[in-house]
Amino acid sequence: MMRRDRVLRFTVLLLRILLVLNIVLAIGFVAGAIASVPLHDWIATRIAAAHPAADAARVAGGIRLLLLLGAVAAVPAHWIFSRLAAVIGTVRAGETFVAPNAARVRQIGWALLAIQLLDFPLLLIVRRFEGLGIGPDGSMISIGGWLSVLVAFVLARVFAEGAVLREDLEGTV
Secondary structure, three states, X not given: OHHHHHHHHHHHXXXXXXXXXXXXXHHHHHHHHHHHOOOHHHHHHHHXXXXXXXXXXXXXXHHHHHHHHHXXXXXXXXXXXXXXXXHHHHHHOOOOOOHHXXXXXXXXXXXXXXXXXXXXXXXXXXXXXXXXXXXXXXXXXOHHHXXXXXXXXXXHHHHHHHHHHHHHHHHHO
């Protein structure tokens, strides 16, 4: 029991660190995207010097789009980290199967779905990097990622059923 509590405390600490890092990175991505606008020509010149076969202006624009996509991805990542920390908090308190946890796991499922859907604009952005040897190679769509979405929604249903059973049990005692 003591070991389990240490693991849960460590996990909550790790999730808090990830939340902070996620916010810092999102701010950095937005700042980088904004800074890339006035620096577009300078960036394109550097790219052209290093990769003459690439359309440097298009690559520079692709970099900006990647930064913005990273900032967008930070939102569902924040949902996942914060909801998971809340679920672990209830587990530590001995309240695992409660309705709020079912809602949290469902929200994690929606956030995972949002992250998976970001693969599609990513596929379009990667096209801008022709001439750099970077392109969609078929590994950009994650079967494991899509399965994690399904698992999250199934677990949300399990948590909801567990909460109902727990309430029924408490009502009969």
